[in-house]
Amino acid sequence: AQSVTQLGSHVSVSEGALVLLRCNYSSSVPPYLFWYVQYPNQGLQLLLKYTSAATLVKGINGFEAEFKKSETSFHLTKPSAHMSDAAEYFCAVGRTGNTPLVFGKGTRLSVIA
């Protein structure tokens, strides 16, 4: 079975500081990994995905994530936080076929001016 653990339900950073949101996964098969962002009262939007190509994945809004198989991690980073980055972020793991994605519980990012 697949699972996702997001460390920290709430992360707070200063504007301009590094953003690091942690995601660890468990999967018995090579995984597909995703990061989504959700703004209040909206649906989720895909930030980036890893699908067994380059291990460093660049996404929208300046975010990137690195797949580290040895650490079973897929942490999301952004060099410099912006106020508009304040949102909830979800990590998800999937595999081939029709099996639904498994989502983490989410991390709420606050950005302090």
Place this chain on the structure above:
Amino acid sequence: SQTIHQWPATLVQPVGSPLSLECTVEGTSNPNLYWYRQAAGRGLQLLFYSVGIGQISSEVPQNLSASRPQDRQFILSSKKLLLSDSGFYLCAWRGGGGNYGYTFGSGTRLTVV
């Protein structure tokens, strides 16, 4: 291009009343369709998913049901709402294999009073 429509955006219903939430996808065929619920502080809970017309998989036994009467239509229903059915309901679709992420609708905020 593909789009997903979900309505209504907000809904306030009394306990014991019926529910019908509709989700439609445009610009694709034979999508995988999903219903999720977000309750406060509890992340994303997969409720139902469908890989084809009339094919429904239920992830959590509860007061809700789902139907897929047409290829690009997915309906979430209840005969009698409970207070615990309150939450933010999200529809999503995926085309292709497991390396494709989901595209989410804008969500329905349901408050059962």
